[in-house]
Amino acid sequence: MGGPDSLDAIRPFLFNLFSDRYIIRLGPSFLQRPIAWLIAKKRAPKSAQNYELIGGKTPLTEITIEQAKLLEGRLNEELGPKYGEEFKCVVGMRYWHPRTPDVLKELKDTGVKKVLGLSLYPHYSRATSGSSIEEFKSCCDSLGLSWDVIDRFPTHPAYISALCEVLDEGQKKIGNKDFHLVYSAHSLPKKFIDEGDPYLEDINATIRALESQTGIKGTLSFQSRSGPVKWLEPQTDIHLLELVKSGKKRLLCLPISFVSDHIETLYEIDILFKSIVKEAGGELFKTPGLNTRPSFINALYELVVEKLGENKWLR
Template sequence: MAEKTALLLLQMGGPDSIAAVEPFLMNLFTDRDIIKIGPSLLQPFIARRIVKKRAPKVAQHYREIGGKSPIRELTDAQGQGLQALLGDDYRYFVAMRYSRPSTLEALAAIKKAGIQRIIVLSLYPHYSKATTGSSLNELSRVLSQAGNRFQVTCIDRFYDHPIYIKALTEKVREGLAQFPDPSQVQILFSAHSLPQSFIDEGDPYLEHIQTTVRLVMEQLGNASPHHLCFQSKASRVKWLEPSTEATLKRLAGEGRKEILMVPLSFVSDHIETLHEIDIQYAEEAKSLGIERFVRSPSLNSSPLFLECLADLVRRVVTP
């Protein structure tokens, strides 16, 4: 019988209850891979003040989407689907960066299962030090403290993988099918923003995002006008532009009436799709006079997306 291989899925995570919102935000704002607030010794104290101020509003947003993030269940479904495609020699585990199960808990479960070989698969298609980089740094820290010596292989990006592009294009087409004349639709690719300083320092995230957009539009045959914008700015420093809000206002000012939002850098539904796009941006679009505002479905457990993940694993097992 072949030895099992662990598939360790890295994801951001999210609160599984309203009570978990504050701890989730605290974990986020104390991660210096994302944001450095003063000296490292003081960051937890400053972060706590920020979180106390933000938590009530964020908690209300989670109430409006059912009282929690669905990302754990959706990631489990992706893991189950991936495991089914790869067969009995594989077993999936999940490591959430800012919620549970933590990286430490995931590795403890792998060790308890008697598995030595781990294929680490980041569920962020576009590499950034703020997402995949942070998760891998946490993995490295935990591994360095572990008594067990694992054999680890990492897959840290797949922004241009042909099956990923095909899966994303399929979802865009599903969205376009909700309009009478897709050629009149403005496609807004909305990616999670990052501080501009990250890009200036060499982070490849923006280049990866731009490549994904180009490849998807090539698959679509450039049938509709498209735009790239950025959402979820989280501080006062300069972030990637244009913002999604500014892009909606510009298009409305040009008399555009039909918008398809395509969430990029998100492979599962969570607060940025279910609340920020589906509620906040939808309301903004309506107030601006946009008559038809649609979001393309998230990848979640799309068969094509699961096949992409399986292909990524097969390629590192048999280069």
């Protein structure tokens, strides 16, 4: 999705986000943009307060650019000499800069002919991955670029290995004490799941794969809902309070659907949810983000190598 790179960018970022009918339908299509404008205007001041608490902007863009840089280096180091190819990894965001259409145009202008889209959503949903991938495909087609896509990786062994690593580090924060593990994922309107969206199925597949490796069982909840529709439940903040009330005072949260730290991990979990749990008499810990850790970059590398083998782009 991207995110605002300054406080001034918050309102236009929110407008771009809520203008997308892939994510949420705000009345008939001709009213989508006017309603999105009103929502952005109303939400921007509150969002700005939250962003100020994490440095005045999202760190997601810088993290993603660094992920791309590290992946590019690995590809050129290990595959470049073998195939005589130069790999270029760039970042294209859906709702804020660097925007996917602009990035693809720049690649075209430099002579690139084939583009592999790597979605950084581990779990597919038409509201997130789907919207971004459709824009990517459309732009490639209009520019005459050959394309392929890695649209999800919920159970890829290298990705699961990276999650095991952050979970282990999260446990070490708590020490040798009992805790309850909570998987927190970005929420989705329940209607999407009822209509066949695979998001929840992908999330549960990741959890099953992770738990088969660690032997640690957890519970799933959802954060970051918005709008007057029925969303997936339980809501993370409510779930955390219910756990504390049931006697589970020490909680470890693993943000299961996020591969980079941003407002939902650094503000919602680290600040808002932590304060709510503390006030209720509990203690909330969070696993580190995947971000640019070598095990996650290795997962991205393996995903790309496998796809390049499938589509026979390297010979």
